[in-house]
Amino acid sequence: MYxxxxxxxxxxxxxxxxxxxxxxxxxxxxxxxxxxxNTLDRMTPVIPPENTWVITxxxxxxxxxxxxxxxxxxxxxxxxxxxxxxxAAAIGYSARVLSESDPSAIMAVFPADHAITTPEDFxxxxxxxxxxxxxxxxxxxxxxxLAPETGYGYIKKGQALKNDAFKVDQFxxxxxxxxxxxxxxxxxxxxxSGMFMWKVSTLLDEIKTHMPNLHAQLDALATNTVEAKxxxxxxxxxxxxKKVFASLESISIDYGLMEKSNNTAVLPANIGWxxxxxxxxxxxxxxxxxxxxxxxxxxxxxxxxxSIIQGDSKLVAALGLNxxxxxxxxxxxxxxxxxxxxxxxxxxxxIKLEKRPEAISSITETRPWGNYTVLQKxxxxxxxxxxxxxxxxxxxxxxxxxxxxxxxxxxxxxVQIDGTSHSxxxxxxxxxxxxxxxxxxxxxxxxxxxxxxxxxxxxDENDITRYEDKYGRA
Amino acid sequence: MYxxxxxxxxxxxxxxxxxxxxxxxxxxxxxxxxxxxNTLDRMTPVIPPENTWVITxxxxxxxxxxxxxxxxxxxxxxxxxxxxxxxAAAIGYSARVLSESDPSAIMAVFPADHAITTPEDFxxxxxxxxxxxxxxxxxxxxxxxLAPETGYGYIKKGQALKNDAFKVDQFxxxxxxxxxxxxxxxxxxxxxSGMFMWKVSTLLDEIKTHMPNLHAQLDALATNTVEAKxxxxxxxxxxxxKKVFASLESISIDYGLMEKSNNTAVLPANIGWxxxxxxxxxxxxxxxxxxxxxxxxxxxxxxxxxSIIQGDSKLVAALGLNxxxxxxxxxxxxxxxxxxxxxxxxxxxxIKLEKRPEAISSITETRPWGNYTVLQKxxxxxxxxxxxxxxxxxxxxxxxxxxxxxxxxxxxxxVQIDGTSHSxxxxxxxxxxxxxxxxxxxxxxxxxxxxxxxxxxxxDENDITRYEDKYGRA
Numbered sequence: 001m002y003x004x005x006x007x008x009x010x011x012x013x014x015x016x017x018x019x020x021x022x023x024x025x026x027x028x029x030x031x032x033x034x035x036x037x038n039t040l041d042r043m044t045p046v047i048p049p050e051n052t053w054v055i056t057x058x059x060x061x062x063x064x065x066x067x068x069x070x071x072x073x074x075x076x077x078x079x080x081x082x083x084x085x086x087x088a089a090a091i092g093y094s095a096r097v098l099s100e101s102d103p104s105a106i107m108a109v110f111p112a113d114h115a116i117t118t119p120e121d122f123x124x125x126x127x128x129x130x131x132x133x134x135x136x137x138x139x140x141x142x143x144x145x146l147a148p149e150t151g152y153g154y155i156k157k158g159q160a161l162k163n164d165a166f167k168v169d170q171f172x173x174x175x176x177x178x179x180x181x182x183x184x185x186x187x188x189x190x191x192x193s194g195m196f197m198w199k200v201s202t203l204l205d206e207i208k209t210h211m212p213n214l215h216a217q218l219d220a221l222a223t224n225t226v227e228a229k230x231x232x233x234x235x236x237x238x239x240x241x242k243k244v245f246a247s248l249e250s251i252s253i254d255y256g257l258m259e260k261s262n263n264t265a266v267l268p269a270n271i272g273w274x275x276x277x278x279x280x281x282x283x284x285x286x287x288x289x290x291x292x293x294x295x296x297x298x299x300x301x302x303x304x305x306x307s308i309i310q311g312d313s314k315l316v317a318a319l320g321l322n323x324x325x326x327x328x329x330x331x332x333x334x335x336x337x338x339x340x341x342x343x344x345x346x347x348x349x350x351i352k353l354e355k356r357p358e359a360i361s362s363i364t365e366t367r368p369w370g371n372y373t374v375l376q377k378x379x380x381x382x383x384x385x386x387x388x389x390x391x392x393x394x395x396x397x398x399x400x401x402x403x404x405x406x407x408x409x410x411x412x413x414x415v416q417i418d419g420t421s422h423s424x425x426x427x428x429x430x431x432x433x434x435x436x437x438x439x440x441x442x443x444x445x446x447x448x449x450x451x452x453x454x455x456x457x458x459x460d461e462n463d464i465t466r467y468e469d470k471y472g473r474a
Numbered sequence: 475m476y477x478x479x480x481x482x483x484x485x486x487x488x489x490x491x492x493x494x495x496x497x498x499x500x501x502x503x504x505x506x507x508x509x510x511x512n513t514l515d516r517m518t519p520v521i522p523p524e525n526t527w528v529i530t531x532x533x534x535x536x537x538x539x540x541x542x543x544x545x546x547x548x549x550x551x552x553x554x555x556x557x558x559x560x561x562a563a564a565i566g567y568s569a570r571v572l573s574e575s576d577p578s579a580i581m582a583v584f585p586a587d588h589a590i591t592t593p594e595d596f597x598x599x600x601x602x603x604x605x606x607x608x609x610x611x612x613x614x615x616x617x618x619x620l621a622p623e624t625g626y627g628y629i630k631k632g633q634a635l636k637n638d639a640f641k642v643d644q645f646x647x648x649x650x651x652x653x654x655x656x657x658x659x660x661x662x663x664x665x666x667s668g669m670f671m672w673k674v675s676t677l678l679d680e681i682k683t684h685m686p687n688l689h690a691q692l693d694a695l696a697t698n699t700v701e702a703k704x705x706x707x708x709x710x711x712x713x714x715x716k717k718v719f720a721s722l723e724s725i726s727i728d729y730g731l732m733e734k735s736n737n738t739a740v741l742p743a744n745i746g747w748x749x750x751x752x753x754x755x756x757x758x759x760x761x762x763x764x765x766x767x768x769x770x771x772x773x774x775x776x777x778x779x780x781s782i783i784q785g786d787s788k789l790v791a792a793l794g795l796n797x798x799x800x801x802x803x804x805x806x807x808x809x810x811x812x813x814x815x816x817x818x819x820x821x822x823x824x825i826k827l828e829k830r831p832e833a834i835s836s837i838t839e840t841r842p843w844g845n846y847t848v849l850q851k852x853x854x855x856x857x858x859x860x861x862x863x864x865x866x867x868x869x870x871x872x873x874x875x876x877x878x879x880x881x882x883x884x885x886x887x888x889v890q891i892d893g894t895s896h897s898x899x900x901x902x903x904x905x906x907x908x909x910x911x912x913x914x915x916x917x918x919x920x921x922x923x924x925x926x927x928x929x930x931x932x933x934d935e936n937d938i939t940r941y942e943d944k945y946g947r948a
Contacts, residue, residue: 016791300824302817311807315832317490317821319810326809333785335800335809336793343776347791350774358789375849375857381883383849383857383925405903407879407927409855427929429879429903451857451927453881455901 001130002105003047004094005039006194007056007064007112008084012348013278013341016332017310020360025112026063029276030285036112037067042119046126047108048072053098054112055079055090058236063366065232066389075232082242087194088214088256089248092207096218097235099200106133107203109196109253115285117272129197129267132165138206138258139165139197142190142266143273148180151277153192153254155266168264171254190266192254193273202263210260213249220244230368230471231392278341279325282308293318297328308338332358368471369394370447382454388413388442395469396439402456402463404432406440411448414441437467475604476579477521478568479513480668481530481538481586482558486822487752487815490806491784494834499586500537503750504759510586511541516593520600521582522546527572528586529553529564532710537840539706540863549706556716561668562688562730563722566681570692571709573674580607581677583670583727589759591746603671603741606639612680612732613639613671616664616740617747622654625751627666627728629740642738645728664740666728667747676737684734687723694718704842704945705866752815753799756782767792771802782812806832842945843868844921856928862887862916869943870913876930876937878906880914885922888915911941 009023018024025036033041040049049072056064058080065075079094091109098105108126116122125141132139142155151174158169171192175183183189208215224241227233237245249256258264274284282294289295293304297311304321312328325341327334334344351359364373369392375383388394388411396416406415407429415422415430416439423443424430432438434456442448456463466474483497492498499510507515514523523546530538532554539549553568565583572579582600590596599615606613616629625648632643645666649657657663682689698715701707711719723730732738748758756768763769767778771785778795786802799815801808808818825833838847843866849857862868862885870890880889881903889896889904890913896904897917906912908930916922930937940948 016789300821300828302820302824303814314804315490315806315825315830317806317808317810317825319808319817319821320814321809321811324809326807328807330788332789332791333800333802333807334791334793335795335798336791337795340777340794343793346776347774347793350776351789351791354774356789376859381925383859385850385857403901405881407929409927409929427877427905429905429927431901431903451855451925453883453903453925455881455883 001047001051001108001126002098002102003043003052003108003110004091004098005036005052005054005110005112006087006090007036007054007060008081008087008090009113010084012345015344015348016327016329016334016358016362019358019362021059021366022063022362023060023113024276026060026067029282030115031287034067035115035276036064037071039110039112039114040068040071040073042116042122043108043110043126046123050074053077053079053094055081055094056112057081057084061228061234062230062232062368065234069232075234076227078232078234080228080234080236082237082245084250085245085248086250087253088211088251089245091196091203091253092211092214092218093221093245095200095203095207096222099204100222103201105200106130107198107200109194111194111275113276114193115272115274115276115281117274117285119271122269122271125267125269125271126197128163128165131163132161132265132267133197133199133202135162136199136202136263137161137165137265138202138261138263139265139267140168140258141193141195141197141269143193144268144270145184145189145191148177148184149191150174150177150180152275154183155190155192157188157190157266157268161265163267165265165267168258168266171259190268191273193269193275195269196253206257206261206263210257214256217244217248231389279308279327279344280338280341306338329362331363368392368473370442375451377459380455380457380459382459384452384454386440386450386452388440388448388450390442390445390447393439393441393470395471395474396437396467398435398437398465398467399456399463400435400465401458402454403434405453405455406430406432407451409449409451411442411446412444413448413450414443415439416441439468475521475525475582475600476572476576477517477526477582477584478565478572479510479526479528479584479586480561480564481510481528481534482555482561482564483587484558486819489818489822490801490803490808490832490836493832493836495533495840496537496836497534497587498750500534500541503756504589505761508541509589509750510538511545513584513586513588514542514545514547516590516596517582517584517600520597524548527551527553527568529555529568530586531555531558535702535708536704536706536842539708543706549708550701552706552708554702554708554710556711556719558724559719559722560724561727562685562725563719565670565677565727566685566688566692567695567719569674569677569681570696573678574696577675579674580604581672581674583668585668585749587750588667589746589748589750589755591748591759593745596743596745599741599743599745600671602637602639605637606635606739606741607671607673607676609636610673610676610737611635611639611739612676612735612737613739613741614642614732615667615669615671615743617667618742618744619658619663619665622651622658623665624648624651624654626749628657629664629666631662631664631740631742635739637741639739639741642732642740645733664742665747667743667749669743670727680731680735680737684731688730691718691722705863753782753801753818754812754815780812803836805837842866842947844916849925851933854929854931854933856933858926858928860914860924860926862914862922862924864916864919864921867913867915867944869945869948870911870941872909872911872939872941873930873937874909874939875932876928877908879927879929880904880906881925883923883925885916885920886918887922887924888917889913890915913942
């Protein structure tokens with residue numbers, strides 16, 4: 001059995017913790033691990049990490065590998081999409097890739113950013129789903145509804161099949177409140193969780209029948225690939241492959257295939273599932289204090305109840321709050337009532353409209369070689385913490401407008417300046433003069449951390465001339 | 475005419491902007507200048523800065539001088555109290571000091587942290603008050619009440635005197651709502667503003683009559699003084715003076731003297747006065763946006779109204795807020811409904827109970843030689859921005875547990891390390907080895923700014939051995 005994790009989230013509703021460059025699945029939203037780590041972890045008893053594929057946007061490929069590799073995930077099983085084209089394209093493409101190595105594979109599909117509070121039940125269910133999938137069904141996990149939720153699509157069950165599954169009678173759009181109420185009362189309706197199980201061969205056949213245009217492109221997607229340069233050899237499309245991918249219709253697997261196929265089954269699931277769609281979902285998946293608050297970080301609450309207060313390193317004092325959301329991050333803060341949780345996307349839209357960086361990136365920026373955090377930025381100087389992963393190198397570069405002073409905090413740095421090489425360890429420092437050709441390499445086995453002080457009349461990321469780069473950026 | 479500014483505020487209700495080390499009067503609460511700067515500024519047409527005395531706690535003396543000296547205030551006219559002993563002690567002591575140089579002086583008393591929106595009317599009023607004071611009255615400025623405010627003491631006017639003043643019939647405690655309503659309806663009642671005018675000789679005579687114990691100590695307070703070392707030669711008590719001051723009764727001038735004297739007058743004042751007692755006062759003294767919000771800093775408001783949102787460098791997104799207070803600072807954030815503004819002191823109490831630093835100090839710490847800001851603190855390193863005022867020096871010191879790396883951002887540094895002197899300017903850096911005896915001096919005429927990276931197994935302010943210090947801290 002194989003898993004494909006769909007990790008294409010855009011991360012607007014968990015702003016300011018999530019950003020375009022760091023969507024929800026890459027964040028620790030609940031107590032343990034990031035959401036995608038939890039997704040990988042919970043299926044491990046049934047599907048080992050080495051049988052797992054991940055499909056994600058290229059800009060999240062490195063961070064995804066960084067998070068999953070220590071858990072046994074193989075970076076060459078990450079498929080990078082050049083742009084988002086919804087779930088039908090992502091699922092079709094990964095199925096085609098998976099069929100290369102194992103045409104008879106059973107393939108399970110999971111969104112990367114959902115929570116499941118009873119993973120044992122979930123694993124048991126996967127084994128049942130596998131049995132149903134083996135009879136050439138497209139199986140979808142249907143969540144037993146607990147409330148008249150209007151935010152989900154519904155699945156109406158039909159005739160009973162073997163192994164507790166049912167034929168799908170109908171996929172139903174997101175209902176209005178009274179319809180949702182009716183579904184709950186009547187029974188036989190399930191929330192569409194976006195989790196599926198099928199034989200790769202069944203799926204590809206069904207795609208051929210119902211989405212022939214997509215099917216026609218799958219061979220091109222499978223062959224026009226290259227391995228990423230750098231630390232993680234994940235799978236990318238080459239230039240022609242990217243063109244093909246861009247030409248695909250942007251449509252969900254539900255609309256594109258499931259609603260049309262006559263071959264679908266639903267397996268009722270009671271697994272403590274939550275799609276973690278907005279800040280208010282924390283109330284379902286986190287521990288609460290005695291007054292019903294979900295609190296993390298350094299927080300003082302006085303006379304506050306039923307609120308979601310997510311602090312960071314700074315002290316947050318919540319006085320007299322009820323049903324409020326407070327989310328603090330180093331560069332952005334959100335305050336809103338809980339009933340406005342869905343409108344956080346409006347905040348993100350507004351920030352984008354104002355062309356502010358806080359919608360896209362946070363103060364810690366990920367790079368192929370590691371990451372950096374701006375500690376202070378003023379007109380004529382800038383202080384950064386730089387972390388370089390073991391074995392990685394920044395490009396050979398120079399700056400027209402600034403000099404740099406580096407102090408090594410931990411690890412071993414190989415610093416090349418105008419052709420001369422210097423080896424530095426903790427408590428040593430060095431100056432990179434303006435216009436000097438230089439390169440920083442972590443030549444040790446532990447992370448290299450340096451504090452950089454930049455001085456100059458122009459301090460921006462664009463003042464960089466690259467001469468060589470192992471990640472193809474020169 | 476002389477002014478005495480009472481600057482003894484403790485700064486709990488404007489947390490997190492105000493801290494024990496940086497009370498309200500030293501903060502920019504409204505648009506222009508800090509509150510004490512505004513207090514000095516608005517009286518300038520009538521009382522020149524060189525005729526102004528300031529009495530404040532010793533721990534705020536340096537910052538007060540730093541703020542007021544550029545406006546013409548003479549630092550030797552700052553009187554530092556070793557501890558707070560309420561207004562009777564502060565006023566009696568300053569009157570005694572003032573009488574040394576001018577026994578016939580007219581003395582006006584102003585709290586350092588109030589707002590006045592029509593300073594022209596205020597200046598005119600000071601001239602009237604002077605005339606009344608010349609007839610040996612203790613004059614108090616009584617604010618025409620605009621609302622049935624229960625937070626102030628009231629003054630009931632009696633028989634009319636010359637120059638629009640009235641004899642005081644009675645000082646009245648803070649009333650309950652219905653009494654306050656009655657006062658407003660009846661008229662003839664004024665808010666006790668804490669602003670006074672009198673001849674120094676009248677005041678000292680009255681203190682002799684009504685507070686003989688205080689009067690008996692004033693000579694000792696006047697003689698047991700020393701000049702502060704360092705940049706500002708403000709006036710401090712010596713060890714015996716401090717003992718005397720500590721022995722004084724802690725009582726307000728209202729209870730101790732005004733309520734007992736038969737010689738008091740009230741001058742009705744219509745000067746746009748506000749005591750700026752809590753965050754909600756910003757609504758009276760600041761400009762509002764079209765939806766009634768008082769907003770500063772980098773703030774996005776969506777569907778928000780009647781709220782007070784004080785951002786700092788970070789982006790604050792306020793979504794769907796109504797009648798809320800949000801105050802963000804680099805190390806602490808407050809969120810509460812407006813009707814809880816008075817309870818911010820409960821937050822400060824709670825923080826003190828938890829022995830957290832955020833009640834006392836902010837991330838920028840003031841020192842006799844300048845200030846420093848912690849940019850990042852981790853277990854084994856710490857990054858600081860250090861600013862040294864021109865001509866100032868840190869103590870000659872060493873550290874047992876850490877080395878330090880300095881990069882000069884601006885200004886000229888004289889760095890002494892184990893007896894050797896180094897002169898450094900912008901873009902130069904130097905290492906201070908562990909245990910080396912070192913000293914940093916700003917030998918230039920502009921501020922010296924350096925970035926310091928500390929590395930060590932213990933990084934706290936107590937790991938410092940001082941050998942020499944121009945501020946008497948060695």
